[in-house]
Amino acid sequence: MTGVVLYVVLAAFGVVTGGAAGLLGVGGGTLMVPFLTLAVGLTQHEAEATSLLVVLPTAIVASVVLRRRGVGDLGAGLRIGLLGAAGGVLGALLALALPGEVLRIVFACFLGLVAVRLIRDSLLAR
Amino acid sequence: MRPVAVRPSRLLALEPRLVGIGLAGGVLSGLLGVGGGIVMVPLLVYWAGQSQRDAHATSLAAIIPISCASVLTYGIAGEIHPWEALALAAGSIAGARIGAGALTRISERPLKLVFGIFLAAVSVLMLVRS
Numbered sequence: 657m658t659g660v661v662l663y664v665v666l667a668a669f670g671v672v673t674g675g676a677a678g679l680l681g682v683g684g685g686t687l688m689v690p691f692l693t694l695a696v697g698l699t700q701h702e703a704e705a706t707s708l709l710v711v712l713p714t715a716i717v718a719s720v721v722l723r724r725r726g727v728g729d730l731g732a733g734l735r736i737g738l739l740g741a742a743g744g745v746l747g748a749l750l751a752l753a754l755p756g757e758v759l760r761i762v763f764a765c766f767l768g769l770v771a772v773r774l775i776r777d778s779l780l781a782r
Numbered sequence: 783m784r785p786v787a788v789r790p791s792r793l794l795a796l797e798p799r800l801v802g803i804g805l806a807g808g809v810l811s812g813l814l815g816v817g818g819g820i821v822m823v824p825l826l827v828y829w830a831g832q833s834q835r836d837a838h839a840t841s842l843a844a845i846i847p848i849s850c851a852s853v854l855t856y857g858i859a860g861e862i863h864p865w866e867a868l869a870l871a872a873g874s875i876a877g878a879r880i881g882a883g884a885l886t887r888i889s890e891r892p893l894k895l896v897f898g899i900f901l902a903a904v905s906v907l908m909l910v911r912s
Binding site for chain 1: 806842849882904
């Protein structure tokens with residue numbers, strides 16, 4: 657993909673990732689990073705950096721919508737995030753220094769276990 | 783499990799569990815290139831005792847400062863592709879309004895199911911790519 661087509665496809669994919677992000681409470685990096693590496697051809701680190709720049713306005717817009725509708729506690733979330741920002745700097749520096757393969761496998765297995773529990777909790781009536 | 787109460791009186795007054803959730807979300811966000819929500823949402827639900835909907839809203843708010851810090855770090859490293867980011871963000875901002883609107887209407891159990899399926903898909907995708 658090159659030129660205008662690339663940017664139209666990116667914007668269309670952005671609508672999908674933004675919609676998923678707003679509903680799922682995530683930034684959308686998980687969807688964008690594979691797309692940017694596999695379809696656009698960025699390196700892993702370039703894709704992670706670029707996706708983080710998209711996550712920021714996405715999370716702001718979603719938070720404004722939720723605040724207006726009275727869902728959640730914006731102040732508490734921001735404070736959690738301020739503390740998390742310190743961890744974010746550490747994690748980003750680690751990502752530049754480490755080959756993340758082993759970590760990603762461990763993390764993927766952890767996510768799988770959480771997924772099973774969530775689906776089970778959703779399907780079992782209380 | 784008892785829900786964690788947040789005292790708004792002090793700027794950084796948070797329950798220890800919420801501090802831990804923020805730190806864990808931040809480190810994994812920077813390390814794995816995700817917004818941190820994938821880590822924080824399950825912890826907010828199963829450790830801090832929030833409802834699924836509130837956990838998603840809290841997570842989105844927490845992602846704002848976390849991604850600020852990570853963007854600065856990556857920006858200094860010079861690895862951001864600004865035009866690709868701009869195109870994605872143009873779509874993503876429109877999508878975020880739709881998605882957040884849907885979050886305010888969906889009920890607890892289908893939301894849990896959708897998030898569980900999303901996590902399962904992410905898990906499989908990560909393992910296949912490794």
